Amino acid sequence: MGEEVEDMDQVVIANRLSDGLVVFLAAAPGSLQGEWKLRLEQASVASDDARAQELLALGVAAARQEQKVIEPYLIEVERTAEGLRPTLYRERIRCQGPTVRTDLGKQAEAREV
Amino acid sequence: MYHYDEYDHALVQDRVAQFRRQVERRLAGELTEDQFRPLRLMNGLYLQLHAYMLRIAIPYGTLDARQMRKLAYIARRYDKGYGHFTTRHNMQFNWPKLEETPDILAELASVEMHAIQTSGNCIRNVTSDQYAGAAEGEIEDPRIWCEIIRQWSTLHPEFSFLPRKFKIAVTGSEADRAAVKVHDIGLIMRRDGAGQAGFEVIVGGGLGRTPFIGKTIRPFLPKEDLLSYLEAILRVYNQLGRRDNKFKARIKVTVHETGAEEFTRLVEAEWLQIKDSALKLPKQEVDRIARHFEPPAFRVLSKTAPATEARIARDRDFAAWVRHNVAAHKVSGYAIANISLKPIGKPPGDATAEQMDVVADLADAFSFGEIRVTHAQNLVLPHVERDRLPELYDRLAAAGLAASNIGLISDIIACPGLDYCSLANARSIPIAERITERFADRDRLELIGEMQIKSSGCINACGHHHVGHIGILGVDRKGEEHYQVQIGGSASEDAALGRILGRGFSADEVVDVVEKIVDTYLAHRNAGETFIETYRRIGQDPFKERVYGAA
Ligand code: SF4
Numbered sequence: 001m002g003e004e005v006e007d008m009d010q011v012v013i014a015n016r017l018s019d020g021l022v023v024f025l026a027a028a029p030g031s032l033q034g035e036w037k038l039r040l041e042q043a044s045v046a047s048d049d050a051r052a053q054e055l056l057a058l059g060v061a062a063a064r065q066e067q068k069v070i071e072p073y074l075i076e077v078e079r080t081a082e083g084l085r086p087t088l089y090r091e092r093i094r095c096q097g098p099t100v101r102t103d104l105g106k107q108a109e110a111r112e113v
Numbered sequence: 114m115y116h117y118d119e120y121d122h123a124l125v126q127d128r129v130a131q132f133r134r135q136v137e138r139r140l141a142g143e144l145t146e147d148q149f150r151p152l153r154l155m156n157g158l159y160l161q162l163h164a165y166m167l168r169i170a171i172p173y174g175t176l177d178a179r180q181m182r183k184l185a186y187i188a189r190r191y192d193k194g195y196g197h198f199t200t201r202h203n204m205q206f207n208w209p210k211l212e213e214t215p216d217i218l219a220e221l222a223s224v225e226m227h228a229i230q231t232s233g234n235c236i237r238n239v240t241s242d243q244y245a246g247a248a249e250g251e252i253e254d255p256r257i258w259c260e261i262i263r264q265w266s267t268l269h270p271e272f273s274f275l276p277r278k279f280k281i282a283v284t285g286s287e288a289d290r291a292a293v294k295v296h297d298i299g300l301i302m303r304r305d306g307a308g309q310a311g312f313e314v315i316v317g318g319g320l321g322r323t324p325f326i327g328k329t330i331r332p333f334l335p336k337e338d339l340l341s342y343l344e345a346i347l348r349v350y351n352q353l354g355r356r357d358n359k360f361k362a363r364i365k366v367t368v369h370e371t372g373a374e375e376f377t378r379l380v381e382a383e384w385l386q387i388k389d390s391a392l393k394l395p396k397q398e399v400d401r402i403a404r405h406f407e408p409p410a411f412r413v414l415s416k417t418a419p420a421t422e423a424r425i426a427r428d429r430d431f432a433a434w435v436r437h438n439v440a441a442h443k444v445s446g447y448a449i450a451n452i453s454l455k456p457i458g459k460p461p462g463d464a465t466a467e468q469m470d471v472v473a474d475l476a477d478a479f480s481f482g483e484i485r486v487t488h489a490q491n492l493v494l495p496h497v498e499r500d501r502l503p504e505l506y507d508r509l510a511a512a513g514l515a516a517s518n519i520g521l522i523s524d525i526i527a528c529p530g531l532d533y534c535s536l537a538n539a540r541s542i543p544i545a546e547r548i549t550e551r552f553a554d555r556d557r558l559e560l561i562g563e564m565q566i567k568s569s570g571c572i573n574a575c576g577h578h579h580v581g582h583i584g585i586l587g588v589d590r591k592g593e594e595h596y597q598v599q600i601g602g603s604a605s606e607d608a609a610l611g612r613i614l615g616r617g618f619s620a621d622e623v624v625d626v627v628e629k630i631v632d633t634y635l636a637h638r639n640a641g642e643t644f645i646e647t648y649r650r651i652g653q654d655p656f657k658e659r660v661y662g663a664a
Contacts, residue, residue, distance in 0.1 A: 018140065019210035020164035067142035070160065088592055090531060093540075094162050098532035100460050100542045104193050105208075 008087070009079065010052040011043040012059040013094070014072035022094055023069060025059045034058050036069055040084050040095045045077065114175050114483070115260050115405040117225045124268070125222045128229060132156045133215035140212060157228025158214055162535050167209045168231040169221060171486050173241035173259035173283070174202040178473040178482040183224045185469035191217050196469070198454060198462040198490045200526055200577055201280070202240045203231060207533055229267070234275045236266035236347075240282045242290045243487040246406060247449050247495040249441045252302040252310050255285035257403045258339060261394065265340050272347050276354030277362035279347070280319075283312075287606065292488055294318045294327045294608035295580055297364045298346060303333055311335045316346060316376070317368030318608075320574035325365040326608050330377040336399070338384075341392040345384035349376065409481035409496060414446025418500035431506055433555065434517040439502065448499040450480075452492040452509060453516040453524060457549045460542045461527045462490030471512040479505050489526055489565075491519065522564040522631070523549040526577055530570025530587060531594070537570035539587025539594035539620070544568055547624045552631075561631055563643045565604070580604035582644050583630055584611045585623060596623045600630060600656060601648050612653060615661055626660055633659040 012025035016036060024043030027034035029051065037043060046052035052074055059072035076087045086092045093099060097107030117125070132152070139149045153159075157168045169184075184204055188196050191213050192206045199205055209217055221227055230237055239259045246254040262281060266272065272279070282296040293299030299315035312334045318327025334342050346364075353371060355361045361370075368376045425432040440449040452472060455461050464472070472492055476484045479501060480494035487493060497505060509515040518524045525548060528534065530541025545568055552558060567581030571588075578584030580602040588595045595617045602611030618626055631644075633656050638647040648656075 015160060015164075017146075018212050020160055020208075022163055064145075067139075067145065070146050089594060090162075090537075093531055097163060099540060100532050100546070101193075101195070101463075 008076040009084075010046045010055075010074045010076055011040065011084070012055050012072050013043075013075050013091070014059065014063065014069035017068050017070055020070075025055055025062075025072065027055060027058055029054075032058070034062055040077070040086075043084070045084065046074075114177060115172075115256075115402070121225070122222075125225075125227045125229070126219075128156070128227065129215060129218045129222050132218060136211060136215050151233075153211075153214075154232040155229070156214075156218065157231040158209070158211070159232065160535070161207070161529075161533050162531070162537075163533065164208045165211055165214070166533065167206045167214060167217060167228060168199075169204045169206070169226060169228045170231050170238040171202045171204060171226075172263055173239055173245070173256050174243050174486045174488075175245075175256060176484040176486060178476040178484065180224045180226055181469050181473040181476065181484055183220060183226070185466040185473065187217055187220055188466040188469065194467075195463055195465045197460070197529065198464065198486050198492070200488050200490060200528070200575060202238055202486055202488065204486075205529070207529075233273075234277050234279075235273050236269065236275075236279045236281065239263055239266070240280070240291055240296075240488060242284045242286060243485040243491075243493045244290060244440060244449055244495065245285060245485070246408060247442050247444075247447075248286050248288070249443045250287065251285045251443065252304060253285050254403075254406045255283040255300075255302060257399065257406050258285075258300070258302075258312075258336070259283050260402050260405065261340065261399070262343065265343070265392075272351065275347070275351055276356050276367075277359070277364075279350075279364070281343075289604075289606045289608070290487070292577065292580065292604040292608070295320055295324070295577070295604065296327065298343065299327050300339075305333050309335065312339060314342065314346075316380075317365040317373070319363050319365040320577060320579045321363070322360050322572050323366065323369075324574070324579040324610050325369060326610065327365075328368060328373040330373065330380060337394045337396075338388060340394060341387050341390060342380075342384055344387060344392055345380045348383050349379045353379075408444075409483070411444045411447060411496070412498070414444075414498060414500075416445050418446070418502070420500050421502045424503040430517065431503065433559070434506055434515060435502060437517050437521060438519045442496065442499075444496075446499055448497050448502060450494045450497045450502065450505060451487075451519045452494065452514050453518055454491050454514075455518055455524050455549065456513060456516045457523065457553045458546050459549075461525050461545050464492075468512055468514055471508070471514065475505060475508055489519075489524065491524070518558065520563050520565070521558050522552045522561050522566060523558065524565070525549065526565070526567040526581070528569050528576035530568075530576075534570060536573060537587065538572075538589040539570050539596065541568045541570040541576055541585075541587060544585060544587075544596070544620065544623055548627055551624050551628060560635065561644070563645075564631075566627065567602075567604075577604060578602075579610050580608065581611060582648070583627060585627075588617060590617065594620050596620065598623065598626055598630075598660075600653065601645070603645055607645075614653065614657060629659050630656055 023036040282293040283300040295318040301313040314331040315327035438451040485493035525545040527545035531537035567577040568585040569576035569578040584599040599611035
């Protein structure tokens with residue numbers, strides 16, 4: 001058989017209903033209650049696919065029941081010296097804010113795309 | 114300019130009240146996103162990469178000082194202190210909260226503005242020439258006709274669920290500043306042999322995945338028949354337009370697949386049925402609308418402008434501003450002043466709340482309170498006394514609004530791209546910012562002369578890259594940003610689609626490629642030739658050779 005594929009780290013991302021801002025799901029393993037956080041570092045990271053699916057199911061259920069977020073889905077992240085970093089540049093921009101007007105908002109904080 | 118009547122006021126305010134209730138239900142969890150999405154889109158509220166985005170219509174690009182101040186207020190109070198002018202006479206706010214959007218819409222309604230029909234498969238905001246009512250050689254003020262079209266198309270029951278969105282542009286001058294040939298319908302005012310004013314009707318232009326230059330289906334349409342003829346076109350489209358494939362649903366594909374001749378025959382046959390219906394425009398009605406667009410009380414001024422001439426003679430920067438940003442006015446002693454929203458190294462088309470307030474004040478002080486927005490993402494003060502230009506320039510400069518580059522290489526059209534737009538493949542704004550930085554030198558700018566760069570972050574082509582002299586298109590290549598470059602397009606009277614140069618480039622390479630294209634033009638041009646003229650004379654090969662190296 002081929003090489004063993006390492007599972008990617010993943011987090012659940014969504015938009016908050018009230019203001020549209022990007023949020024991340026934080027929930028302890030086995031918990032039925034999650035919280036939506038504004039910073040990627042606050043997200044619960046799934047290091048295998050089973051945990052990722054558990055988080056996603058929790059996020060989707062919360063979105064349906066509480067109607068507080070829109071369209072949760074999983075994104076891949078990697079751990080770097082500076083912290084978590086989405087592997088796709090689209091998601092990096094989503095997590096860190098626009099790469100323009102770097103005087104404003106969360107993009108005003110240190111970034112690296 | 115046009116002012117709402119009771120009917121308009123009631124319509125817009127009712128919509129705000131209705132949307133307020135819908136938002137409440139959504140926030141209370143009584144409506145799901147699937148149920149709510151069409152409702153918010155019908156009120157101009159999109160969800161983008163980072164937040165909601167509110168798209169506000171600026172009908173045919175005309176705005177007064179009071180409305181501009183309101184936009185500034187909204188930017189400051191409800192957003193992050195800035196807004197973005199798009200290529201279709203819209204203002205987009207990038208950070209509105211859902212819970213505050215009904216308040217924003219109520220603020221807008223108080224100054225006769227709204228976000229209705231800025232989304233969906235309906236007839237969108239009608240666009241026009243930013244010099245309307247001021248341009249030398251204009252046949253008639255096209256905004257009269259834009260307003261007539263706006264009233265007819267607003268909540269038109271038959272055309273609220275077209276196969277796809279529908280965009281109309283109108284110009285009253287021979288010079289096309291509204292890119293009419295790349296709209297679903299483009300209307301150019303013409304005179305017939307007897308001197309009567311009417312329209313050349315162009316159908317099926319468009320950009321996006323399958324770009325087309327529109328086809329003239331009627332060289333001359335009498336004015337009073339405008340609405341019946343538009344209705345005939347829309348009816349034929351509504352019947353034949355494809356609904357099986359979103360990418361083939363625009364009227365450009367209908368015209369292409371049906372054939373322009375057959376399409377014209379169908380329109381004319383339909384028109385015969387309704388030509389003399391209630392849609393025929395009675396003269397009193399046209400006159401009533403026209404009264405809203407009566408010229409302001411121009412003063413009788415001398416042709417000479419001594420203060421302006423003296424400043425031109427001694428101030429090189431001011432002279433450059435006048436040369437590039439000021440256009441001839443139809444009334445003696447007046448001038449049209451363009452305000453460039455393309456300062457070096459900044460996002461094209463963005464304005465801060467402070468700048469919006471300054472523009473509103475300057476409109477009051479210099480231009481009868483009138484402001485225009487352009488499809489090239491700039492602003493215009495349409496009626497400025499020529500001899501007060503130095504004073505205006507100084508006040509613009511103090512607000513960082515005196516970039517002297519209208520029509521030059523740094524006057525770039527760029528869509529929001531991947532910095533904001535959820536459909537994007539790649540970023541558009543940072544490329545534009547870097548190009549303006551590369552070509553910041555005034556002498557070089559002047560040497561290059563007229564040049565339009567247009568950049569889109571995906572094939573939807575909101576940045577009009579197909580019709581840029583140089584067009585840049587962001588694509589996704591194996592998860593990385595990548596750019597295709599094309600050259601030879603034009604959005605003016607001589608509208609043409611650019612041709613792709615060859616393989617694409619990384620974000621790091623693309624500014625160098627633009628520079629190589631410019632250098633090739635400078636090396637080959639004959640005296641007095643613009644980029645597009647040189648390109649048309651020598652073709653693509655010399656540019657290819659320079660960019661990719663000899664084969
Ligand atoms: S061209 Fe594409 S990326 Fe740019 S604004 Fe339009 S949809 Fe978004």
